[in-house]
Structures are given as C-alpha cells and as structure tokens.
Amino acid sequence: MYIKQQIYKGKLTDILYPDKGYLLQHKETKLIYGSVSLEDGRKQEDYIEIEDVETSTID
C-alpha cells in the first residue's frame, strides 16, 4: 500500500491506496475499501492489503 497526497474535501489530504491487484481491509471492522483518507483518526496501520477477487452477481 502507499500514500498519495491529494486535494480531498477541499484540502490536501493523505489518501491510502492498495497496490495494484489488492484492496484495503480494516483490521477490526473487516470492511473493504478501494482507498481511504487518513483523517478523522484513520491510520495506515489499521488496514491490511487483501487480494482483489472478482465476485459474481448475487440477486
């Protein structure tokens, strides 16, 4: 994973991205993200990289 600084919500913000082919998973909630802004108490060490696996449509 890596951090890129971008303008987000009107200000320069650290955005955490996974490496190509991976997604970010919050260690505690297990929720999965494509990118996360490191604000509001969010920290890089709270996330791990997991493989981005295509899933089928469920209805």
Add this chain to the structure above:
Amino acid sequence: MSVATEISKLQTNLMNAYSTVEEKGATLPANQNFDNLATAISSIPSGGGGGSGTTDVPLTRISDDNGNEIGTWYMNFEDSSGNTYKVILLDAQYRNSSATWCSNTSAVTDMPLYSNLKSSNVWEAGETATQNTQLILDYCTAGGYTSTACSHCRSKSFTIGGVTYYGQLPNVLEASYIARNYNSFDAMDTSASSQSSLNFSTMRNIWVSNQYSSSSGWWLNGYGNMYDTAKMLTYLACPVLEIPL
C-alpha cells in the same frame, strides 16, 4: 417484603419490559400483561447482527412547511452507530430517470465495497444515504467527475418543522423498502400518473448509493432483486429525505 410490594415490583418490571420492546420496534398489545409479552417480543422486526436496522411504519404522506405534499414516509432506518432516521421517499416529480452513479470507475474514497450483499447480510451495510451521497459527491469533486444521481438528489431540498433537508440517494435497505412498496407509492402520490417516465408503473430500475466494486454500484430492478452494474449506466434516482429522530 409484603405481597403488595412484590406485586408492585413485578408491575414495574413488566412495564419496563414493554417499554424496552417498544423501543426495539415491537407492536404493543392493548392489554400489556405477562400473557402478551412473548407476542410483543416476537413482533420486533428482524435485523441486528451489529449492523443497521429498519422499522416498518404505516405509509404516511408528508407535507413541507409550505403545505405542499412532497413524499411518503415509509420506514425508519437505524445506522450502524445506533442513530435512527425517518425516511421519506420524495414523489415521482422529484426523480431523475437517466442518472449515472458516477462518471469514473475507481473506488469512492472511504466508502466500503460491498461485493456480497444479499438478503442474509444486507444489514451489514449500516451507512446512511446521507453519508453515502456525501462520499460520492466528495470523491467526484476531488477527481473532477460527476454523479448525476447524487447531484440530482441533493438538488431537492424541503423545509419541514423549520429545518431544511436535502435529498439523498437511498442506501440498499432504503431502496429495498421502496421496492416493497412500488405500487403503494404510485397510488398515494397524486402526481405520479402524470409523471410517465418517473413513476414506478413505468420505471423501476433504481440506483442504490452503496458501492459494489471499483467500477460497479448496486441497483434494484422491478422485482426488488439487487444487481451490480457499471457506475456509468443510467437508472432512476429516487431521492429520499433522512430526518434524524
């Protein structure tokens, strides 16, 4: 301790029990005695699992402070933090039949990817429509993209009880409850019949503000089935108001 004191204590405990199950959304019997307590508990809507929750409400027409009927209150939504919102579906005239979820195909920052939502775990999506809509708009603003679905919803605002509320793109639970009541909404909305491309008789493919993957968002079809599809496709945007309770 006297018998009278014991009876009084039991009565207090019983009333407390009924009060608690009512807070959980139960339907209370006219006679709130021990015999009816089990039935009251059984009427608590299912959900839970640490995520969000919903409560059925009688479909009720809502007017704004100008006295204009604007939509139908159809459910209460409890988010993953335990906050409850009264959810109002705005009438057909406030919808957009050719709205895109987002013009770009990368994941919205800070928004979970729900790639496996189904009836058994839909409760895990505990974000409000307001949160989702704001995240999509923030992401679009930062990247120079557009979300006609979210922009359209946010362009609708109404003042109720002196407070102005903005339209939001419904989350998956709110959209599911819309699908449950398609026909009732059209019947209660007196303007629906004149909105041929926006009422539920002709247009039932609605966007959901939850994200499936980087490139896809969730949507519901006319039977209430959930699918994922490319964010750039066009479906119906049905704004809802979320009023904190």
